[in-house]
Amino acid sequence: MPATGDLPELGFYGLAGHSSSPRDLLGQVRDGERLGLGSVFLSERFATKDAATLSGAAGAVSERLGIATAATNHNTRHPLVTATFAATMHRLTGGRFALGLGRGFDLLFDVMGLPRVTSAQLEDFIGIMRRLWRGEAVVDHHGPAGDFPYLNQDASFDEDIPILLTAMGEKTLEFAGGVADGVVLHTFFTDETLSRSVQAVRRGAEKAGRDPAGVRVWSVLATVGDHLDEEQRLRKLVGRFATYLQGYGDLLVRVNGWDPAPLARFRTDDLVSGFPGAFDAIGTAEQLEHVATLIPDEWLAASATGSAAVCARRVLDQFDAGADGVILHGVTPDEVEPVVAAYRDVRPEGFASGARRNPGRS
Numbered sequence: 102m103p104a105t106g107d108l109p110e111l112g113f114y115g116l117a118g119h120s121s122s123p124r125d126l127l128g129q130v131r132d133g134e135r136l137g138l139g140s141v142f143l144s145e146r147f148a149t150k151d152a153a154t155l156s157g158a159a160g161a162v163s164e165r166l167g168i169a170t171a172a173t174n175h176n177t178r179h180p181l182v183t184a185t186f187a188a189t190m191h192r193l194t195g196g197r198f199a200l201g202l203g204r205g206f207d208l209l210f211d212v213m214g215l216p217r218v219t220s221a222q223l224e225d226f227i228g229i230m231r232r233l234w235r236g237e238a239v240v241d242h243h244g245p246a247g248d249f250p251y252l253n254q255d256a257s258f259d260e261d262i263p264i265l266l267t268a269m270g271e272k273t274l275e276f277a278g279g280v281a282d283g284v285v286l287h288t289f290f291t292d293e294t295l296s297r298s299v300q301a302v303r304r305g306a307e308k309a310g311r312d313p314a315g316v317r318v319w320s321v322l323a324t325v326g327d328h329l330d331e332e333q334r335l336r337k338l339v340g341r342f343a344t345y346l347q348g349y350g351d352l353l354v355r356v357n358g359w360d361p362a363p364l365a366r367f368r369t370d371d372l373v374s375g376f377p378g379a380f381d382a383i384g385t386a387e388q389l390e391h392v393a394t395l396i397p398d399e400w401l402a403a404s405a406t407g408s409a410a411v412c413a414r415r416v417l418d419q420f421d422a423g424a425d426g427v428i429l430h431g432v433t434p435d436e437v438e439p440v441v442a443a444y445r446d447v448r449p450e451g452f453a454s455g456a457r458r459n460p461g462r463s
Contacts, residue, residue: 106137107137107138107139107165107458108136108137108138108139108441108444108445108448108453109139109140109167109426109453109456109457109458110139110420110425110426110427110452110453110456111138111139111140111416111426111427111428111429111441111444112138112139112140112141112142112167112319112426112427112428112429112460113129113133113138113140113141113142113428113429113430113432113433113434113437114141114142114143114144114171114428114430114431115129115130115141115142115143115155115159116129116143116144116150116155117144117430117431117432117433118341118381118382118431119146119379119381119382120149120150121148121149122149123149123150123154123155123158125433126143126155126158126159127158127162129141129433129434129435130158130159130162130163130166131162131163132433132434132435132438133163133166133434134163134164134165134166135434136434136438136441137441138166138429138434138441139166139167139426139456139458139460140166140167140168140169140426140428140458140459140460141159141163141166141167141168141169142169142170142171142201142285142319142428142460143155143156143159143168143169143170143171144170144171144172145170145172145173145174152170152173153173153186156168156170156186156190156198157189157190157193160190160193160194160197160198161193163194163197165197165458166197166458167197167198167199167457167458167459167460168190168194168197168198168199168460169198169199169200169201169265169283169285169460169461170199170200170201170202170265171201171203171265171267171285171428172201172202172203172205172265172266172267172285173200173201173202173203174202174203174204174205174210174218175202175218175222175223175226175246176205176210176215176216176218176222177215180226180229180230180233180246180247180249180252181233181252181254183200183230184229184230184233184234184252184254185254186200187200187230187234187262188233188234188254188258188260188262191260191262192260196261196459197458197459198262198459199262199263199264199265199282199283199459199460199461199462200230200262200263200264200265200461201264201265201266201267201283201285201461202223202226202227202264202265202266202267203218203266203267204218204223204267204273205218206348206349219245220272220273220276221245222245222246223246223266223276223280224245224276224280225244225245225246226246227264227280227281229242229246229249229252230262230264231264233252233253233254233258234254234258234259234260234261234262235258235259235260236254236255236256236257236258236259237253238251238252238253238256239251239252239253240252262461263282263283263459263460263461263462264280264281264282264283264461265281265282265283265284265285265319265460265461266280266281266283266284266285267284267285267286267287268284268285268286268287268298268302269286269287269352269353269356270352270355270356271297271298271301271356274298274301274302274305275301275302275304275305275308276305277302277305277316278301278302278303278304278305278306278307278308278309278311278313278316279305279306279308279309279311280309281316282315282316282317282461282462282463283316283317283318283319283460283461283462283463284302284316284317284318284319285319285321285428286298286318286319286320286321286424287321287353287356288321288322288323288341288345288404288430288431289323289342289345289353289357289400289401289403289404290320290321290356290357290403291357291358291403292403292418292419292421292422293358293422294356294357294358294403295320295419295422295423295424296422296423298318298356299318299422299423299424300423302316302318303316314463315463316463317425317426317460317461317462317463318423318424318425318426319424319425319426319427319428319460320419320422320424320426320427320428321427321428321430322404322405322415322416322419322427322428322429322430323337323338323341323342323403323404323405323430323431324404324405324412324415324416324429324430324431324432324437324440325337325338325404325405325406325431325432326405326406326407326408326409326412326437326439326440327406327407327408327409328409328439329432329436331386332386332389333436334406335386335389335390335393336381336384336389337381337431337432338401338404338406338431339380339389339392339393339396339401340379340380340381340382340384340389340392341380341381341431342396342400342401343367343373343380343381343384343389343392343395343396344379344380344381344382346364346367346368346396347373347376347379347380350364350367350368351364357400357403359397359399359400363395363396363397363400366395367392367395367396370392370395372388372391372392373392373395376388380392405429405440408443409439409440409442409443410443410446410447412440412443413440413443413444413446413447414447416429416440416444417444417447417448425456425463426456426460429441
């Protein structure tokens, strides 16, 4: 255990972005625990980033670290398979696991031949999960998540497994506050957008008759300090931001209240319009330098950059805006180690002393 204590309010993404070496996660999890970080979040990509496999690996090489999928999609697995995955992780880790779900991408589901994800499906699916984990049998179910004649795990179950939802838009944030135990926001939210997002989650919880403070809200902060070399900074900041603009730029611009004109210029740029993949994965340094000229500084400022001390103060800004936890995004634990050390210097005494290891628990 780190001599200076754990930091349950901080998390990181395992195998952030694109990765063809899933075994790298093992070292990242060990490093995260060594630094005292609270949780590892695991995204899913349909190549070498299967959420269930990565979760099991993280659980096997950790003792204190919270583990969450952020996110997997409910429509890519049968409900009984997902329930089994989560129950297995829950017992494997002694209660450190949270099942994180997200909407995913409509166009991807279209080409995969899967139904697009709706809020009604998610709410129905979450209800099925919780019933199964309580040891109930789901009989003759006909709902938005599907038709299931009979689902059952174990009548002796009484598993308390939190569910997270990833969300961006106001309606989805309110919905998440009403049905989920925790919410994971998105990278490159301004402080004002973060504050509004937290308020939307709390509002949704209150409307649903739930304790607004009982829903744990995680900010996702791109943390790209000056201690990284220039090409790394370009890829992790500009490359990642450009990749988001490629995928769902309209939504990111809208939730932040930004002028959409720079997004239109970005899309019509000769390099961008004909680019064959994700900028953070295959962009060269020269290409990323060009892309940096297309993105307003104001947009990129919704991150933590500069010295380790400046980055640490940006982490505190997230809490001031209402977040319960901060995911240091785009970097491995060893890459963010100077920022974590600087954060310890400015962290208020006794801060987050009651925070739980499980990232889905407030």
